[in-house]
Amino acid sequence: MTDIPGYALLGRIxxxxxxxxxxxxxxxxxxxxxxxxxxxxxxxxxxHFAANLGTVELxxxxxxxxDTPHDRIVWDVGHQAYPHKMLTGRRARLETIRRLGGLAPxxxxxxxxxxxxxxGHSSTSISAAAGMAAAARLKEETRxxxxxxxxxxxxxxxxxxxxxxxxxxxxxxxxxxNDNDMSISENVGALRDHSARLMQKLGMKAPHAARAPxxxxxxAHLDHPxxxxxxxxxxxxxxxxxHDLPALMQALxxxxxxxxxxxxxxxxxxxxxxxxxxxDPIKYHGITQFDPVTGAFPAKKxxxxxxxxxxxxxxxxxxxxxxxxxxxxxxxxxEGSGLVQFAQRFPARxxxxxxxxxxxxxxxxxxxxxxxxxxxxxxxxxxxxxYDQLIHDVAIQNLPVLFAIDRGxxxxxxxxxxxxxxxxxxxRCIPNLVVMAPSDENECRRMLSTGLTLAQPSAVRYPRGxxxxxxxxxxxxxxxxxxxxxxxxxxxxxxxxxxxxxxxxMVQPALEAAExxxxxxxxxxxxxxxxxxxxLELANENDxxxxxxxxxxxxxxxxxxxxxxxxxxxxxxVLNLGLPDQFVEHGTREELLAQAGLDTAxxxxxxxxxxxxxxxxxxxxxxxxx
Ligand SMILES: Cc1ncc(C[n+]2csc(CCOP(=O)(O)OP(=O)(O)O)c2C)c(N)n1
Numbered sequence: 001m002t003d004i005p006g007y008a009l010l011g012r013i014x015x016x017x018x019x020x021x022x023x024x025x026x027x028x029x030x031x032x033x034x035x036x037x038x039x040x041x042x043x044x045x046x047x048h049f050a051a052n053l054g055t056v057e058l059x060x061x062x063x064x065x066x067d068t069p070h071d072r073i074v075w076d077v078g079h080q081a082y083p084h085k086m087l088t089g090r091r092a093r094l095e096t097i098r099r100l101g102g103l104a105p106x107x108x109x110x111x112x113x114x115x116x117x118x119x120g121h122s123s124t125s126i127s128a129a130a131g132m133a134a135a136a137r138l139k140e141e142t143r144x145x146x147x148x149x150x151x152x153x154x155x156x157x158x159x160x161x162x163x164x165x166x167x168x169x170x171x172x173x174x175x176x177x178n179d180n181d182m183s184i185s186e187n188v189g190a191l192r193d194h195s196a197r198l199m200q201k202l203g204m205k206a207p208h209a210a211r212a213p214x215x216x217x218x219x220a221h222l223d224h225p226x227x228x229x230x231x232x233x234x235x236x237x238x239x240x241x242x243h244d245l246p247a248l249m250q251a252l253x254x255x256x257x258x259x260x261x262x263x264x265x266x267x268x269x270x271x272x273x274x275x276x277x278x279x280d281p282i283k284y285h286g287i288t289q290f291d292p293v294t295g296a297f298p299a300k301k302x303x304x305x306x307x308x309x310x311x312x313x314x315x316x317x318x319x320x321x322x323x324x325x326x327x328x329x330x331x332x333x334x335e336g337s338g339l340v341q342f343a344q345r346f347p348a349r350x351x352x353x354x355x356x357x358x359x360x361x362x363x364x365x366x367x368x369x370x371x372x373x374x375x376x377x378x379x380x381x382x383x384x385x386x387y388d389q390l391i392h393d394v395a396i397q398n399l400p401v402l403f404a405i406d407r408g409x410x411x412x413x414x415x416x417x418x419x420x421x422x423x424x425x426x427x428r429c430i431p432n433l434v435v436m437a438p439s440d441e442n443e444c445r446r447m448l449s450t451g452l453t454l455a456q457p458s459a460v461r462y463p464r465g466x467x468x469x470x471x472x473x474x475x476x477x478x479x480x481x482x483x484x485x486x487x488x489x490x491x492x493x494x495x496x497x498x499x500x501x502x503x504x505x506m507v508q509p510a511l512e513a514a515e516x517x518x519x520x521x522x523x524x525x526x527x528x529x530x531x532x533x534x535x536l537e538l539a540n541e542n543d544x545x546x547x548x549x550x551x552x553x554x555x556x557x558x559x560x561x562x563x564x565x566x567x568x569x570x571x572x573x574v575l576n577l578g579l580p581d582q583f584v585e586h587g588t589r590e591e592l593l594a595q596a597g598l599d600t601a602x603x604x605x606x607x608x609x610x611x612x613x614x615x616x617x618x619x620x621x622x623x624x625x626x
Pocket of ligand 1: 051079150151153331333382385
């Protein structure tokens with residue numbers, strides 16, 4: 001019995017067990033229904049899209065040929081795992097994906113026994129699968145372990161570390177190399193070039209036809225297409241057409257009981273089966289709503305303020321116009337980090353290094369050693385990958401690398417794996433590093449310009465989303481390092497007197513709350529070095545200091561303010577507001593900020609509650625009643 005009209009097969013399949021009851025010759029028809037379901041659902045709600053159209057057959061073949069969940073499938077990133085979610089009891093809830101309380105954006109162990117490993121960041125699958133295969137060996141359990149990793153995911157050092165180790169151990173595991181020649185933007189790297197030449201040689205047109213590979217140093221390599229993987233101890237097979245179900249299942253059946261490390265090269269098309277997405281997989285990587293027939297997106301709302309990402313991208317182009325030493329680096333996030341224009345205008349000074357954050361940071365360090373001015377554009381959450389490089393390669397050597405850190409704070413629908421919740425904590429403890437957080441787009445430009453003038457490393461950390469709509473200042477004048485500014489004075493003499501010390505994106509809601517409280521507001525600008533003079537001045541003049549940041553409270557900017565006060569034996573009461581000591585899930589940014597009490601109403605609530613508490617009684621008694 002189908003439970004959704006129009007989906008005769010899909011409506012009958014709730015679990016992989018039910019899938020495995022279907023005759024194999026019905027699977028192509030099921031694939032057609034799954035694609036239609038994805039297009040209709042995601043057209044309504046948005047989400048990761050093109051990669052999922054590419055994994056429909058792969059997901060079907062894996063669950064059909066393997067005995068899941070006993071056998072383990074480890075998806076890399078998990079943005080391409082929607083078909084897997086659909087086949088493992090979550091199809092009806094797909095329309096809740098990425099929403100508050102809904103299905104998780106990526107794979108999540110707590111969500112399903114079929115999600116064997118939690119993901120969101122890329123290139124972890126081979127390591128995790130190796131761990132599972134090693135556990136099976138130690139526990140003498142018979143189970144197959146399969147990692148599914150894209151050609152983008154394969155550009156990371158971690159993937160190679162895992163191949164090297166798993167090959168050495170001779171683990172019984174299969175790596176599926178899902179090669180669609182795309183990362184979010186075009187994939188880059190020598191491995192990609194090799195693969196593209198191989199496809200040309202084999203006459204496998206799509207998807208490599210559009211972009212010529214770099215000229216080969218040695219065409220003979222193409223006679224041994226899997227040589228690199230073989231060197232790592234993996235037996236290479238393929239390439240196989242990842243949309244040809246019988247071929248795919250034959251390959252999997254042939255490999256599933258093979259001993260030792262295996263790698264199957266599967267060629268897929270990103271956006272498969274939906275013409276607009278096949279034609280422009282970058283645009284359809286992650287989408288908002290669209291028309292499921294034409295692929296058209298709703299008209300953009302009229303002139304909103306530019307995003308911080310755009311502000312950065314424009315600033316970088318201007319900086320590069322003026323100074324030939326400025327170079328831009330991205331670990332595979334050209335679109336997300338606002339570097340499209342820079343890449344077009346300054347191709348020789350643009351480095352997309354692949355999904356290789358560690359390499360991105362140390363590459364920047366090397367460039368800085370030679371007098372270049374590297375600007376490393378990186379999401380807060382992904383800089384976590386390059387943390388030792390930031391300390392060891394950049395900060396210890398005091399190299400002038402500027403980090404443009406996008407997506408600081410809560411990012412919304414991508415959830416716990418992607419929030420930039422920790423950067424202020426993990427940055428402010430690093431010596432030599434200047435850390436700035438802009439409260440509006442002009443401040444962002446000025447901070448970026450400040451960073452470029454410094455003879456030491458610096459970071460400008462800005463949020464996802466739009467600025468506040470200011471007219472751009474003509475000149476982005478550098479700021480005095482370590483100096484904050486008062487952006488609102490108190491009008492009356494109401495007591496207890498409150499001063500809010502706000503960081504970055506929290507300055508705006510702080511200003512709104514301060515209107516009601518008649519509080520002083522300082523835009524602290526610098527998380528490091530903190531403006532100790534301003535902090536002490538505010539401590540002397542007020543009865544309560546409130547710090548606000550969209551970073552975890554633990555070890556964040558507010559902790560820095562506390563440290564300044566303690567060092568001076570100052571006992572002014574302090575309220576630290578920030579993200580809680582727990583992982584924040586997915587939802588809209590507004591919903592999540594409200595949940596964390598970091599919207600205007602939440603800030604007001606927290607301050608008013610604190611004002612009612614005992615230790616401020618003395619200040620209240622001194623009140624003039626104003
Ligand atoms: C460590 C890390 N850096 C960056 C990203 C952002 N990201 C998500 S998907 C993706 C591209 C992945 O390409 P690929 O593995 O080939 O999968 P495809 O989308 O082509 O199917 C990137 C760069 C990430 N998830 N993790």
